[in-house]
Amino acid sequence: MTGTDDTGDDALYVLTAVLLTPAQFPSVLGDDFPSACHSLGLDPRPDGYGVVLGQDGAGARWTVAIDDVSLVAVAIASWDCGMEYDLSPDDRSIVASLPGWPLDVAVAAPGIPAPHDPEELPDGGRAPLAPPASDTWGPAQRRLGADEIALQWTQWREQIGDDETFVPVGPQGSEEPEERADTGEPRGPGGPGEPAEVGTPAGQAESEPGPARRVIDELHAYLDTPPPLGRIRSAFAPGGARTLRADGPGWSLVARTDDMAFLLLDDQPGDVVPVGRGPALPALLEALEKLAVRPA
Template sequence: MTTADEDAFYVLTGLLLTPAQFPSVLADDYPAACGALALEPWEAGYGLVLGQDAAGARWTLVTHDAALVGCAVAAWDCGLEYDLDPPERTVVATRAGWPLALAVQAPGVPAPHDPEGADGPLLAPPDPGAWGPAQRRMGADDVGRDWHAWRGSTDAGVRFAAPGSGPGHEGVARVLREAAAYLGDPPPPGRVRSAPAGDGARTVRADGPGWSLVARTDDIAFVLLDEEPGQVLPVGRGPSLPGLLEGLDRLARENG
């Protein structure tokens, strides 16, 4: 948006905030993610536009035109140019800071920094040197994004967890029980998500109090726990995992 140089806003990236897709760094589910930005959990969702003003300060614009942001993200993912410039009438909120760390900055303006005198809480990425719910969810994002690398390392015999991990691991067993309970008592929107994974399979993602699960419906699962910093625990197929993943996939698609 460029009404004048001093009022310019330089877009760096966009993110979706919808029941089916939202920055999991914010929360375990869609309503809680909206709450982290002081937004109502509107069913149609929002688009988040991260950028800098003319002074270089970080800002996050919230637009109710999620489709516009979704088009931009899809184009960028394909290596295409897309001028994301949400009309002012669609911008429902402006938040100081960014919820994620970005490695890029707008050319010709000062380095990214926190705005001075901003009203309300300041958005900031989680500390990469710490471990907690945000880092756990981001770790699960990484596993889902680089599934084949993690899966290949498992096949090669690399241990991601302490001895005893798997269905017999107490924390993993708790996760599987709580995830199975979702099938009879559906959680808030976004707590379980599903996306195509190729070859007819789906990637299933579920989160709960202190845990994240990421899996493919045709393969194994990985679990991350708040109480086990940095650990990624592989869970074999076994007799019950396939049915659980199919049920979670169905739940995500019905509620998405």
């Protein structure tokens, strides 16, 4: 935790920070980089922003967007390595100061009141930012769930056996054989980051395409008409592979380019749908990876 050079209630005691760039942004804010920026009232500038979360001298929560992205990137890298770093943004780099926090923050600044929303907002100011509710299911929770699977890939992958039900991956109307064996009902995670059993609805494949089939078709459509910047993101994975995260209206995908994929859907609260590698998935993931943005 660091502070600005200001004194009194105007000081900002920095608790944490995140990047808001085309390749890295809090997915809770939106499906893509422009949407994430607009959720904070920011223009989607090419270099993105650094976003600092802290408290003022009265304990109020504030989210500060700055244009010095490299400063925040260095701070995050230092903290991740267990090193101290004094993140003190220059006033000239501040683009916007917003009340509240859009993310959960587990720490608080010592010696000042507990975190709370500002009692007085600027004239014409927006309502304080707040993290999404944890007891409901919607786009933000769906994206957070996909992020957790990406972080805990090994745990989720170990749950998929040879008899698992899979969604076909080829374009609608293709002759790709479907990998299908088990027809158990889907069971979703009990909470964020908590792996659970996965599957697809019994009989869905045989009766109608269903929402998962629609997602696969939309992913193929991305290859013809690239989506907004940041809607497909690529990150490091072991063994020379890449971890892909893609989002769209009502769905999220997380995949490893050397393995399989998982889908999360607004229409299926809490469920995680596996997509088997099969003959078509490798080519689809390779094509999506070429469209994806990568961290610098």
